[in-house]
Amino acid sequence: MKYILTLLLFILVGDAFSQDKLFRNTPKKIGDFQQLASKARYKNDSIRARAYDDSIRNYIINSKIDNYTFKTIEGFFLTTENVSKPIFLVTSASWCGPCRILVKPLNKIAEEYSDKIQFVVLYWDTKENIDSLAKKYSSKVTIVPSPKQSSSDGMMGLNITGFTHSLGYPTHYLIKNKIIIDYFTGALAANVNIQNSKEGFESPILDTDAKTFNLNYELLKTSVEKLLK
Structure with a gap:
């Protein structure tokens, strides 16, 4: 065997x-x-x-990407061939809970590293469906909606101008010199300690939002630092 x-x-x-x-x-x-x-x-x-x-x-991993031209939610065009910096590319969807968790830590990372890394989020949804959600992102993050709505029976699939993705949401692709050097899927969630005084002790109740933010911030930071090596 x-x-x-x-x-x-x-x-x-x-x-x-x-x-x-x-x-x-x-x-x-x-x-x-x-x-x-x-x-x-x-x-x-x-x-x-x-x-x-x-x-x-x-x-x-180590596969080479083609030259993609993405139309941003503002109507501008981003061509990967013209991006000289490493690209941190995220696939996302409005119905994806972990994707929403990652918005704030991604914003902070983008504010810190946008001079060295191009941050791009590709959405499964069309512009009409993510207009309000896109406003939650930092201006340092480029948001790209799908040109047309994907079918409901293919919720895990995404194809934007040839960039095809089917690994689930969110997936983070680390792209350096047009090569995918690594990727990972998902987000981290904090555990909760419940306060309990009946048994003679008290455990502090953690600020789960803050801890979740910190966990994912460190996860993203480790990834972008890998892009800069």
Whole structure:
């Protein structure tokens, strides 16, 4: 069994590196491996599922992006070919709770690093659906709505002028010299300590909003510092 899994990993990783490392080539492979990973988890085969997840990472990391031209919510155009700085690109959606959690820490990070990094948020939603939400972002963050509303049965998919994403929301792509050097999905949430005096002690009630902000701020800061290395 161990030999089979090792061979599986070798084949999957080798296949990932045998092809041109272009991000535009990843969507079908990602979809195939996501299905295989889901089937493995259904069978409680965590080792095989992890192998498929690793294969997805192998396809994405170190892949080269094309030149994309994004139309911002203000109606301006941002062409990645003309961006000389590293790009911190986030995929988001109005119905995504973790995406909302990340707005404030992203604003702070953008205020601190916008002179060195281009911050871009691609939205699953159209301009009409995120007008009020976009106002919550710092002017240092470029907001890009979808040109047309995605279908409700494809809520995990996003395609804006060729940039195709299907990994869930929010996903953060770290792009340096047109290469995706890393990515991660999701946000962090703080644990809550409940005050309890009946049992002879009291635990301080944490300011969960503040702690959640700090956790995600540090997460984003670590990522942008990786872009600057």
